[in-house]
Amino acid sequence: MRKTVLVLSALALTATSCVSKKKFAELEAKNKETQDLLNSCTVKLNSCLEEKSGLNATLAALQSENENLKKNNSDLINSSKEMTVLTTKGAQNLEKSLESLREKDLKISRLQDALTKKDSVTLALVTSLKREVGIDDPDININVEKGVVMISIADNLLFKSGSYDVSDRAKGVLGKVAKVINSKPDFECMIEGHTDNVPIKNAVLLDNWDLSVKRSTSIVRVLQNDLGVNPKQLIPAGRSYFIPLNDNDTPENRAKNRRTRIIIMPKIDQFYDMIEKEMKNMSK
Template structure:
Protein backbone atom coordinates (compact mmCIF):
# COMPACT_ATOMS: atom_id res chain seq x y z
CA UNK A 1 0.00 0.00 0.00
CA UNK A 2 2.74 2.38 0.84
CA UNK A 3 4.50 1.75 -2.45
CA UNK A 4 1.40 2.81 -4.35
CA UNK A 5 0.91 5.97 -2.27
CA UNK A 6 4.43 7.29 -2.71
CA UNK A 7 4.54 7.36 -6.52
CA UNK A 8 1.13 8.94 -6.62
CA UNK A 9 2.24 11.74 -4.31
CA UNK A 10 5.31 12.31 -6.38
CA UNK A 11 3.21 12.55 -9.52
CA UNK A 12 0.93 15.13 -7.89
CA UNK A 13 3.92 17.17 -6.75
CA UNK A 14 5.40 17.03 -10.23
CA UNK A 15 2.20 18.20 -11.90
CA UNK A 16 1.77 20.99 -9.38
CA UNK A 17 5.31 22.18 -10.01
CA UNK A 18 4.81 22.22 -13.78
CA UNK A 19 1.66 24.34 -13.56
CA UNK A 20 3.36 26.96 -11.41
CA UNK A 21 6.20 27.48 -13.85
CA UNK A 22 3.80 27.87 -16.77
CA UNK A 23 1.71 30.32 -14.86
CA UNK A 24 4.78 32.21 -13.83
CA UNK A 25 5.95 32.42 -17.47
CA UNK A 26 2.56 33.72 -18.47
CA UNK A 27 2.58 36.28 -15.72
CA UNK A 28 6.11 37.21 -16.56
CA UNK A 29 5.16 37.71 -20.23
CA UNK A 30 2.09 39.68 -19.15
CA UNK A 31 4.22 41.84 -16.89
CA UNK A 32 6.69 42.53 -19.73
CA UNK A 33 3.83 43.46 -22.03
CA UNK A 34 2.40 45.73 -19.38
CA UNK A 35 5.82 47.31 -18.79
CA UNK A 36 6.18 47.93 -22.51
CA UNK A 37 2.75 49.52 -22.55
CA UNK A 38 3.71 51.60 -19.53
CA UNK A 39 6.94 52.72 -21.15
CA UNK A 40 5.07 53.63 -24.33
CA UNK A 41 2.46 55.49 -22.31
CA UNK A 42 5.22 57.29 -20.36
CA UNK A 43 6.89 58.41 -23.60
CA UNK A 44 3.57 59.60 -24.95
CA UNK A 45 2.80 61.32 -21.67
CA UNK A 46 6.15 63.13 -21.68
CA UNK A 47 5.61 64.13 -25.30
CA UNK A 48 2.14 65.40 -24.44
CA UNK A 49 3.52 67.35 -21.49
CA UNK A 50 6.18 68.91 -23.72
CA UNK A 51 3.57 69.84 -26.30
CA UNK A 52 1.39 71.19 -23.52
CA UNK A 53 4.22 73.40 -22.27
CA UNK A 54 4.90 74.61 -25.81
CA UNK A 55 1.23 75.30 -26.37
CA UNK A 56 0.99 77.07 -23.02
CA UNK A 57 3.96 79.28 -23.98
CA UNK A 58 2.41 79.91 -27.38
CA UNK A 59 -0.91 80.77 -25.73
CA UNK A 60 0.88 83.21 -23.38
CA UNK A 61 2.70 84.76 -26.37
CA UNK A 62 -0.55 85.02 -28.32
CA UNK A 63 -2.32 86.57 -25.32
CA UNK A 64 0.50 89.10 -24.88
CA UNK A 65 0.64 89.77 -28.60
CA UNK A 66 -3.12 90.18 -28.69
CA UNK A 67 -2.92 92.58 -25.75
CA UNK A 68 -0.15 94.51 -27.48
CA UNK A 69 -2.21 94.64 -30.65
CA UNK A 70 -5.21 95.91 -28.70
CA UNK A 71 -3.08 98.59 -27.06
CA UNK A 72 -1.46 99.48 -30.38
CA UNK A 73 -4.88 99.67 -31.94
CA UNK A 74 -6.00 102.05 -29.19
CA UNK A 75 -2.85 104.14 -29.60
CA UNK A 76 -3.27 104.10 -33.38
CA UNK A 77 -6.84 105.25 -32.96
CA UNK A 78 -5.68 108.10 -30.73
CA UNK A 79 -2.87 108.96 -33.14
CA UNK A 80 -5.26 108.85 -36.06
CA UNK A 81 -7.63 111.19 -34.26
CA UNK A 82 -4.77 113.54 -33.39
CA UNK A 83 -3.49 113.32 -36.95
CA UNK A 84 -6.91 114.21 -38.29
CA UNK A 85 -7.15 117.13 -35.85
CA UNK A 86 -3.66 118.34 -36.77
CA UNK A 87 -4.45 117.99 -40.47
CA UNK A 88 -7.63 119.99 -40.01
CA UNK A 89 -5.73 122.69 -38.10
CA UNK A 90 -3.05 122.76 -40.80
CA UNK A 91 -5.69 123.16 -43.51
CA UNK A 92 -7.31 125.99 -41.55
CA UNK A 93 -3.91 127.63 -41.11
CA UNK A 94 -3.20 127.32 -44.82
CA UNK A 95 -6.56 128.86 -45.63
CA UNK A 96 -5.80 131.78 -43.30
CA UNK A 97 -2.36 132.27 -44.83
CA UNK A 98 -3.82 132.10 -48.34
CA UNK A 99 -6.32 134.78 -47.34
CA UNK A 100 -3.58 136.98 -45.90
CA UNK A 101 -1.40 136.49 -48.97
CA UNK A 102 -4.38 137.33 -51.15
CA UNK A 103 -4.99 140.53 -49.19
CA UNK A 104 -1.32 141.43 -49.45
CA UNK A 105 -1.32 140.76 -53.19
CA UNK A 106 -4.46 142.86 -53.55
CA UNK A 107 -2.74 145.73 -51.73
CA UNK A 108 0.31 145.43 -53.98
CA UNK A 109 -1.89 145.22 -57.08
CA UNK A 110 -3.80 148.29 -55.95
CA UNK A 111 -0.53 150.13 -55.39
CA UNK A 112 0.73 149.09 -58.84
CA UNK A 113 -2.53 150.29 -60.39
CA UNK A 114 -2.21 153.66 -58.66
CA UNK A 115 1.42 153.88 -59.78
CA UNK A 116 0.47 153.14 -63.39
CA UNK A 117 -2.28 155.77 -63.28
CA UNK A 118 0.22 158.25 -61.84
CA UNK A 119 2.71 157.60 -64.65
CA UNK A 120 -0.03 158.07 -67.24
CA UNK A 121 -1.10 161.32 -65.61
CA UNK A 122 2.48 162.63 -65.44
CA UNK A 123 3.22 161.77 -69.05
CA UNK A 124 0.04 163.52 -70.11
CA UNK A 125 0.79 166.63 -68.02
CA UNK A 126 4.54 166.90 -68.53
CA UNK A 127 4.83 165.35 -71.98
CA UNK A 128 7.18 162.65 -73.20
CA UNK A 129 8.68 164.32 -76.23
CA UNK A 130 11.42 166.17 -74.35
CA UNK A 131 14.61 164.04 -74.26
CA UNK A 132 15.73 165.89 -71.12
CA UNK A 133 12.73 164.59 -69.13
CA UNK A 134 12.39 160.90 -68.41
CA UNK A 135 9.39 159.37 -66.59
CA UNK A 136 9.44 155.71 -65.57
CA UNK A 137 8.74 153.26 -62.76
CA UNK A 138 11.56 151.76 -60.72
CA UNK A 139 11.06 149.49 -57.72
CA UNK A 140 7.38 150.32 -57.54
CA UNK A 141 7.72 154.11 -57.46
CA UNK A 142 7.38 156.79 -60.14
CA UNK A 143 10.60 158.60 -61.04
CA UNK A 144 10.93 161.82 -63.04
CA UNK A 145 14.48 162.56 -64.10
CA UNK A 146 15.08 166.13 -65.31
CA UNK A 147 18.35 167.11 -66.94
CA UNK A 148 20.43 169.74 -65.20
CA UNK A 149 20.34 172.15 -68.15
CA UNK A 150 16.54 172.53 -67.81
CA UNK A 151 16.72 173.50 -64.13
CA UNK A 152 19.96 175.29 -63.30
CA UNK A 153 22.84 177.22 -64.75
CA UNK A 154 26.26 175.57 -64.48
CA UNK A 155 27.50 175.51 -60.89
CA UNK A 156 24.33 177.22 -59.64
CA UNK A 157 21.45 176.10 -57.45
CA UNK A 158 19.02 178.85 -58.50
CA UNK A 159 16.03 177.40 -60.33
CA UNK A 160 15.57 178.84 -63.83
CA UNK A 161 12.30 180.24 -65.17
CA UNK A 162 12.18 177.48 -67.79
CA UNK A 163 12.32 174.90 -65.02
CA UNK A 164 9.27 176.34 -63.30
CA UNK A 165 7.03 175.51 -66.25
CA UNK A 166 8.03 171.88 -65.92
CA UNK A 167 7.79 171.91 -62.11
CA UNK A 168 4.28 173.42 -62.26
CA UNK A 169 3.09 170.34 -64.17
CA UNK A 170 4.78 168.01 -61.70
CA UNK A 171 3.25 169.96 -58.82
CA UNK A 172 -0.22 169.55 -60.32
CA UNK A 173 0.10 165.77 -60.19
CA UNK A 174 1.60 165.80 -56.66
CA UNK A 175 -1.24 168.01 -55.39
CA UNK A 176 -3.74 165.49 -56.79
CA UNK A 177 -2.16 162.79 -54.62
CA UNK A 178 -2.12 164.14 -51.05
CA UNK A 179 -1.33 160.66 -49.67
CA UNK A 180 1.87 160.48 -51.72
CA UNK A 181 5.33 161.78 -50.89
CA UNK A 182 7.74 163.52 -53.24
CA UNK A 183 11.48 163.06 -52.79
CA UNK A 184 13.70 165.47 -54.72
CA UNK A 185 17.22 164.13 -55.32
CA UNK A 186 20.05 166.31 -56.56
CA UNK A 187 22.83 164.62 -58.56
CA UNK A 188 26.07 166.17 -59.83
CA UNK A 189 29.00 165.05 -61.95
CA UNK A 190 32.38 164.30 -60.39
CA UNK A 191 34.04 167.63 -61.23
CA UNK A 192 35.05 169.15 -57.87
CA UNK A 193 33.45 172.45 -56.92
CA UNK A 194 34.26 174.88 -54.13
CA UNK A 195 33.59 178.60 -53.81
CA UNK A 196 32.45 181.16 -51.30
CA UNK A 197 29.00 179.54 -51.12
CA UNK A 198 29.49 175.85 -51.99
CA UNK A 199 31.82 173.59 -50.09
CA UNK A 200 31.70 170.57 -52.45
CA UNK A 201 29.45 168.46 -54.67
CA UNK A 202 27.49 167.30 -51.64
CA UNK A 203 26.66 170.88 -50.87
CA UNK A 204 25.69 171.64 -54.47
CA UNK A 205 23.41 168.59 -54.77
CA UNK A 206 21.64 169.35 -51.48
CA UNK A 207 21.15 173.05 -52.28
CA UNK A 208 19.70 172.21 -55.70
CA UNK A 209 17.31 169.78 -54.09
CA UNK A 210 16.13 172.26 -51.44
CA UNK A 211 15.76 174.98 -54.11
CA UNK A 212 13.30 172.81 -56.06
CA UNK A 213 11.46 171.86 -52.88
CA UNK A 214 11.00 175.54 -52.07
CA UNK A 215 9.66 176.27 -55.57
CA UNK A 216 7.16 173.41 -55.30
CA UNK A 217 6.04 174.62 -51.88
CA UNK A 218 5.98 178.40 -52.38
CA UNK A 219 5.13 178.77 -56.05
CA UNK A 220 2.83 175.77 -56.56
CA UNK A 221 1.38 175.13 -53.09
CA UNK A 222 2.66 171.59 -52.64
CA UNK A 223 2.28 170.56 -48.99
CA UNK A 224 5.69 170.60 -47.26
CA UNK A 225 4.60 167.42 -45.47
CA UNK A 226 4.86 165.64 -48.82
CA UNK A 227 8.33 166.95 -49.72
CA UNK A 228 11.68 165.32 -48.96
CA UNK A 229 14.90 167.01 -50.20
CA UNK A 230 17.97 164.81 -50.71
CA UNK A 231 21.47 165.37 -52.10
CA UNK A 232 23.39 162.45 -53.66
CA UNK A 233 26.50 164.31 -54.88
CA UNK A 234 28.19 162.36 -57.73
CA UNK A 235 28.05 158.91 -56.13
CA UNK A 236 25.15 157.49 -58.18
CA UNK A 237 26.05 158.27 -61.80
CA UNK A 238 24.02 157.04 -64.75
CA UNK A 239 27.18 156.62 -66.83
CA UNK A 240 30.90 157.02 -66.36
CA UNK A 241 32.05 160.61 -65.83
CA UNK A 242 34.63 160.27 -68.60
CA UNK A 243 33.31 162.69 -71.26
CA UNK A 244 31.52 166.07 -71.22
CA UNK A 245 28.40 164.42 -72.67
CA UNK A 246 28.38 161.75 -69.95
CA UNK A 247 28.95 164.29 -67.19
CA UNK A 248 25.97 166.25 -68.54
CA UNK A 249 23.81 163.10 -68.24
CA UNK A 250 24.89 162.63 -64.63
CA UNK A 251 23.99 166.22 -63.70
CA UNK A 252 20.30 165.79 -63.06
CA UNK A 253 17.46 166.14 -60.56
CA UNK A 254 15.33 163.12 -59.86
CA UNK A 255 11.83 163.59 -58.47
CA UNK A 256 10.43 160.42 -56.92
CA UNK A 257 6.66 160.26 -56.33
CA UNK A 258 5.61 157.39 -54.11
CA UNK A 259 3.00 156.27 -51.57
CA UNK A 260 3.94 157.43 -48.11
CA UNK A 261 6.61 154.93 -47.18
CA UNK A 262 5.70 154.65 -43.50
CA UNK A 263 2.03 153.95 -44.27
CA UNK A 264 2.76 151.47 -47.03
CA UNK A 265 5.40 149.52 -45.10
CA UNK A 266 3.31 149.58 -41.92
CA UNK A 267 0.62 147.82 -43.94
CA UNK A 268 3.14 145.32 -45.36
CA UNK A 269 4.68 144.69 -41.94
CA UNK A 270 1.26 144.19 -40.37
CA UNK A 271 0.29 141.63 -43.01
CA UNK A 272 3.63 139.83 -42.68
CA UNK A 273 3.20 139.60 -38.90
CA UNK A 274 -0.30 138.22 -39.39
CA UNK A 275 1.09 135.62 -41.80
CA UNK A 276 3.68 134.48 -39.25
CA UNK A 277 1.05 133.75 -36.56
Protein backbone atom coordinates in the same frame (compact mmCIF):
# COMPACT_ATOMS: atom_id res chain seq x y z
CA MET B 1 15.49 -7.04 -2.03
CA ARG B 2 18.10 -4.54 -1.74
CA LYS B 3 18.66 -4.69 -5.42
CA THR B 4 14.98 -4.23 -5.98
CA VAL B 5 14.92 -1.17 -3.83
CA LEU B 6 17.88 0.26 -5.66
CA VAL B 7 16.26 -0.38 -8.99
CA LEU B 8 13.03 1.20 -7.86
CA SER B 9 14.89 4.15 -6.41
CA ALA B 10 16.76 4.62 -9.63
CA LEU B 11 13.57 4.49 -11.61
CA ALA B 12 11.91 6.91 -9.27
CA LEU B 13 14.86 9.26 -9.44
CA THR B 14 14.87 9.09 -13.19
CA ALA B 15 11.17 9.84 -13.36
CA THR B 16 11.57 12.78 -11.01
CA SER B 17 14.51 14.18 -12.97
CA CYS B 18 12.59 14.05 -16.24
CA VAL B 19 9.65 16.06 -14.82
CA SER B 20 11.95 18.85 -13.48
CA LYS B 21 13.67 19.45 -16.78
CA LYS B 22 10.39 19.81 -18.57
CA LYS B 23 9.06 22.21 -15.99
CA PHE B 24 12.30 24.13 -16.03
CA ALA B 25 12.09 24.46 -19.80
CA GLU B 26 8.56 25.76 -19.49
CA LEU B 27 9.57 28.21 -16.83
CA GLU B 28 12.57 29.28 -18.81
CA ALA B 29 10.39 29.84 -21.86
CA LYS B 30 7.90 31.73 -19.73
CA ASN B 31 10.69 33.81 -18.26
CA LYS B 32 12.02 34.66 -21.71
CA GLU B 33 8.57 35.62 -22.87
CA THR B 34 8.14 37.78 -19.79
CA GLN B 35 11.55 39.35 -20.33
CA ASP B 36 10.73 40.08 -23.95
CA LEU B 37 7.46 41.60 -22.89
CA LEU B 38 9.26 43.64 -20.25
CA ASN B 39 11.79 44.87 -22.79
CA SER B 40 9.01 45.79 -25.21
CA CYS B 41 7.15 47.64 -22.47
CA THR B 42 10.32 49.41 -21.44
CA VAL B 43 10.89 50.56 -25.02
CA LYS B 44 7.28 51.71 -25.26
CA LEU B 45 7.55 53.42 -21.90
CA ASN B 46 10.68 55.27 -22.96
CA SER B 47 9.01 56.24 -26.21
CA CYS B 48 5.98 57.50 -24.30
CA LEU B 49 8.20 59.42 -21.92
CA GLU B 50 10.03 61.04 -24.81
CA GLU B 51 6.74 61.85 -26.51
CA LYS B 52 5.42 63.24 -23.24
CA SER B 53 8.51 65.40 -22.88
CA GLY B 54 8.06 66.68 -26.44
CA LEU B 55 4.39 67.34 -25.85
CA ASN B 56 5.21 69.19 -22.63
CA ALA B 57 7.71 71.33 -24.50
CA THR B 58 5.17 71.99 -27.25
CA LEU B 59 2.55 72.80 -24.62
CA ALA B 60 4.91 75.23 -22.92
CA ALA B 61 5.71 76.89 -26.26
CA LEU B 62 2.02 77.15 -27.12
CA GLN B 63 1.25 78.56 -23.68
CA SER B 64 4.04 81.11 -24.11
CA GLU B 65 2.81 81.98 -27.60
CA ASN B 66 -0.72 82.26 -26.24
CA GLU B 67 0.46 84.68 -23.56
CA ASN B 68 2.31 86.72 -26.19
CA LEU B 69 -0.77 86.75 -28.38
CA LYS B 70 -2.87 87.91 -25.45
CA LYS B 71 -0.35 90.65 -24.70
CA ASN B 72 -0.15 91.66 -28.36
CA ASN B 73 -3.91 91.69 -28.57
CA SER B 74 -4.08 93.88 -25.47
CA ASP B 75 -1.41 96.19 -26.90
CA LEU B 76 -3.29 96.38 -30.21
CA ILE B 77 -6.49 97.24 -28.40
CA ASN B 78 -4.70 99.96 -26.45
CA SER B 79 -2.95 101.19 -29.61
CA SER B 80 -6.27 101.21 -31.41
CA LYS B 81 -7.75 103.35 -28.66
CA GLU B 82 -4.73 105.66 -28.76
CA MET B 83 -4.87 105.83 -32.56
CA THR B 84 -8.54 106.68 -32.33
CA VAL B 85 -7.70 109.52 -29.95
CA LEU B 86 -4.76 110.61 -32.11
CA THR B 87 -6.85 110.38 -35.27
CA THR B 88 -9.54 112.51 -33.69
CA LYS B 89 -6.97 115.06 -32.52
CA GLY B 90 -5.25 114.89 -35.91
CA ALA B 91 -8.52 115.57 -37.68
CA GLN B 92 -9.20 118.49 -35.36
CA ASN B 93 -5.68 119.86 -35.89
CA LEU B 94 -6.00 119.39 -39.64
CA GLU B 95 -9.28 121.26 -39.64
CA LYS B 96 -7.70 124.07 -37.63
CA SER B 97 -4.76 124.17 -40.05
CA LEU B 98 -7.10 124.29 -43.03
CA GLU B 99 -9.11 127.06 -41.40
CA SER B 100 -5.89 128.97 -40.71
CA LEU B 101 -4.84 128.52 -44.35
CA ARG B 102 -8.22 129.75 -45.54
CA GLU B 103 -7.85 132.81 -43.33
CA LYS B 104 -4.32 133.43 -44.64
CA ASP B 105 -5.51 133.03 -48.23
CA LEU B 106 -8.26 135.54 -47.56
CA LYS B 107 -5.76 137.96 -46.00
CA ILE B 108 -3.42 137.54 -48.96
CA SER B 109 -6.32 138.14 -51.32
CA ARG B 110 -7.25 141.31 -49.44
CA LEU B 111 -3.65 142.52 -49.48
CA GLN B 112 -3.40 141.76 -53.18
CA ASP B 113 -6.54 143.79 -53.74
CA ALA B 114 -5.00 146.67 -51.79
CA LEU B 115 -1.79 146.43 -53.79
CA THR B 116 -3.78 146.25 -57.01
CA LYS B 117 -5.59 149.44 -56.05
CA LYS B 118 -2.24 151.07 -55.28
CA ASP B 119 -0.86 149.90 -58.64
CA SER B 120 -3.92 151.31 -60.38
CA VAL B 121 -3.37 154.68 -58.71
CA THR B 122 0.33 154.53 -59.67
CA LEU B 123 -0.52 153.75 -63.29
CA ALA B 124 -3.00 156.62 -63.41
CA LEU B 125 -0.32 158.91 -61.95
CA VAL B 126 2.22 157.87 -64.60
CA THR B 127 -0.33 158.50 -67.34
CA SER B 128 -1.13 161.92 -65.90
CA LEU B 129 2.55 162.87 -65.62
CA LYS B 130 3.36 161.75 -69.15
CA ARG B 131 0.43 163.74 -70.45
CA GLU B 132 1.43 166.87 -68.52
CA VAL B 133 5.20 166.71 -68.88
CA GLY B 134 5.43 164.97 -72.23
CA ILE B 135 7.60 162.02 -73.20
CA ASP B 136 9.46 163.43 -76.17
CA ASP B 137 12.22 165.14 -74.15
CA PRO B 138 15.22 162.75 -73.87
CA ASP B 139 16.32 164.58 -70.71
CA ILE B 140 13.17 163.55 -68.86
CA ASN B 141 12.34 159.95 -68.03
CA ILE B 142 9.13 158.84 -66.28
CA ASN B 143 8.73 155.25 -65.09
CA VAL B 144 7.68 153.06 -62.17
CA GLU B 145 10.29 151.43 -59.94
CA LYS B 146 9.52 149.37 -56.83
CA GLY B 147 5.91 150.51 -56.84
CA VAL B 148 6.57 154.24 -56.96
CA VAL B 149 6.58 156.79 -59.78
CA MET B 150 9.97 158.25 -60.62
CA ILE B 151 10.72 161.28 -62.76
CA SER B 152 14.38 161.50 -63.68
CA ILE B 153 15.50 164.90 -65.00
CA ALA B 154 18.97 165.35 -66.49
CA ASP B 155 21.34 167.75 -64.77
CA ASN B 156 21.81 169.98 -67.82
CA LEU B 157 18.07 170.71 -67.83
CA LEU B 158 18.03 171.91 -64.21
CA PHE B 159 21.40 173.40 -63.29
CA LYS B 160 24.60 174.84 -64.65
CA SER B 161 27.77 172.82 -64.05
CA GLY B 162 28.76 172.86 -60.36
CA SER B 163 25.78 175.07 -59.48
CA TYR B 164 22.64 174.46 -57.45
CA ASP B 165 20.67 177.41 -58.84
CA VAL B 166 17.59 176.17 -60.70
CA SER B 167 17.44 177.35 -64.32
CA ASP B 168 14.41 179.13 -65.82
CA ARG B 169 13.99 176.27 -68.31
CA ALA B 170 13.77 173.81 -65.40
CA LYS B 171 10.99 175.83 -63.76
CA GLY B 172 8.76 175.17 -66.78
CA VAL B 173 9.21 171.40 -66.38
CA LEU B 174 8.83 171.59 -62.59
CA GLY B 175 5.59 173.54 -63.06
CA LYS B 176 4.08 170.58 -64.90
CA VAL B 177 5.29 168.20 -62.17
CA ALA B 178 3.87 170.50 -59.49
CA LYS B 179 0.47 170.42 -61.18
CA VAL B 180 0.35 166.63 -60.82
CA ILE B 181 1.66 166.73 -57.23
CA ASN B 182 -0.95 169.29 -56.26
CA SER B 183 -3.65 166.99 -57.67
CA LYS B 184 -2.48 164.23 -55.29
CA PRO B 185 -2.50 165.80 -51.81
CA ASP B 186 -2.29 162.34 -50.21
CA PHE B 187 1.05 161.61 -51.91
CA GLU B 188 4.57 162.50 -50.89
CA CYS B 189 7.29 163.77 -53.20
CA MET B 190 10.96 163.00 -52.57
CA ILE B 191 13.55 164.98 -54.53
CA GLU B 192 16.87 163.14 -54.86
CA GLY B 193 20.03 164.89 -56.06
CA HIS B 194 22.68 162.74 -57.80
CA THR B 195 26.17 163.80 -58.95
CA ASP B 196 29.01 162.17 -60.84
CA ASN B 197 32.22 161.14 -59.06
CA VAL B 198 34.27 164.22 -59.99
CA PRO B 199 35.19 165.81 -56.62
CA ILE B 200 33.94 169.33 -56.00
CA LYS B 201 34.95 171.78 -53.29
CA ASN B 202 34.75 175.55 -53.17
CA ALA B 203 33.85 178.39 -50.85
CA VAL B 204 30.20 177.25 -50.75
CA LEU B 205 30.26 173.50 -51.44
CA LEU B 206 32.19 171.10 -49.24
CA ASP B 207 31.88 167.98 -51.45
CA ASN B 208 29.55 166.02 -53.74
CA TRP B 209 27.23 165.26 -50.83
CA ASP B 210 26.82 168.96 -50.26
CA LEU B 211 26.13 169.63 -53.95
CA SER B 212 23.52 166.84 -54.23
CA VAL B 213 21.68 168.02 -51.11
CA LYS B 214 21.72 171.73 -52.08
CA ARG B 215 20.36 170.91 -55.54
CA SER B 216 17.58 168.91 -53.92
CA THR B 217 16.64 171.70 -51.50
CA SER B 218 16.77 174.25 -54.33
CA ILE B 219 14.11 172.31 -56.24
CA VAL B 220 12.05 171.90 -53.06
CA ARG B 221 12.06 175.67 -52.59
CA VAL B 222 10.95 176.24 -56.20
CA LEU B 223 8.11 173.71 -55.81
CA GLN B 224 7.02 175.27 -52.52
CA ASN B 225 7.60 178.98 -53.06
CA ASP B 226 7.04 179.41 -56.78
CA LEU B 227 4.66 176.58 -57.68
CA GLY B 228 2.48 176.28 -54.58
CA VAL B 229 3.25 172.67 -53.58
CA ASN B 230 2.37 171.84 -49.97
CA PRO B 231 5.74 171.58 -48.12
CA LYS B 232 4.34 168.70 -46.04
CA GLN B 233 4.48 166.62 -49.21
CA LEU B 234 8.13 167.40 -49.99
CA ILE B 235 11.21 165.44 -48.89
CA PRO B 236 14.68 166.63 -50.01
CA ALA B 237 17.48 164.05 -50.25
CA GLY B 238 21.06 163.97 -51.54
CA ARG B 239 22.71 160.75 -52.80
CA SER B 240 26.07 162.18 -53.95
CA TYR B 241 27.67 159.87 -56.58
CA PHE B 242 27.01 156.55 -54.85
CA ILE B 243 24.05 155.39 -56.96
CA PRO B 244 25.23 155.91 -60.57
CA LEU B 245 23.29 154.80 -63.61
CA ASN B 246 26.55 154.01 -65.42
CA ASP B 247 30.23 153.75 -64.64
CA ASN B 248 31.79 157.17 -64.32
CA ASP B 249 34.39 156.33 -66.98
CA THR B 250 33.38 158.68 -69.84
CA PRO B 251 32.03 162.23 -70.07
CA GLU B 252 28.79 160.86 -71.53
CA ASN B 253 28.28 158.42 -68.65
CA ARG B 254 29.09 161.08 -66.05
CA ALA B 255 26.52 163.35 -67.68
CA LYS B 256 23.88 160.62 -67.33
CA ASN B 257 24.76 160.12 -63.67
CA ARG B 258 24.27 163.84 -62.93
CA ARG B 259 20.53 163.91 -62.48
CA THR B 260 17.64 164.71 -60.15
CA ARG B 261 14.96 162.14 -59.37
CA ILE B 262 11.52 163.23 -58.27
CA ILE B 263 9.80 160.27 -56.60
CA ILE B 264 6.03 160.52 -56.16
CA MET B 265 4.61 157.92 -53.80
CA PRO B 266 1.65 157.31 -51.50
CA LYS B 267 2.31 158.20 -47.90
CA ILE B 268 3.49 155.07 -46.14
CA ASP B 269 1.14 155.52 -43.19
CA GLN B 270 -1.80 155.97 -45.54
CA PHE B 271 -0.81 152.86 -47.45
CA TYR B 272 -0.81 150.87 -44.21
CA ASP B 273 -4.12 152.45 -43.27
CA MET B 274 -5.51 151.17 -46.56
CA ILE B 275 -4.24 147.66 -45.78
CA GLU B 276 -5.56 147.84 -42.20
CA LYS B 277 -8.95 148.87 -43.52
CA GLU B 278 -8.98 145.81 -45.80
CA MET B 279 -7.98 143.60 -42.87
CA LYS B 280 -10.85 144.97 -40.75
CA ASN B 281 -13.26 144.21 -43.57
CA MET B 282 -12.25 140.55 -43.27
CA SER B 283 -13.62 140.30 -39.73
CA LYS B 284 -17.05 141.61 -40.68
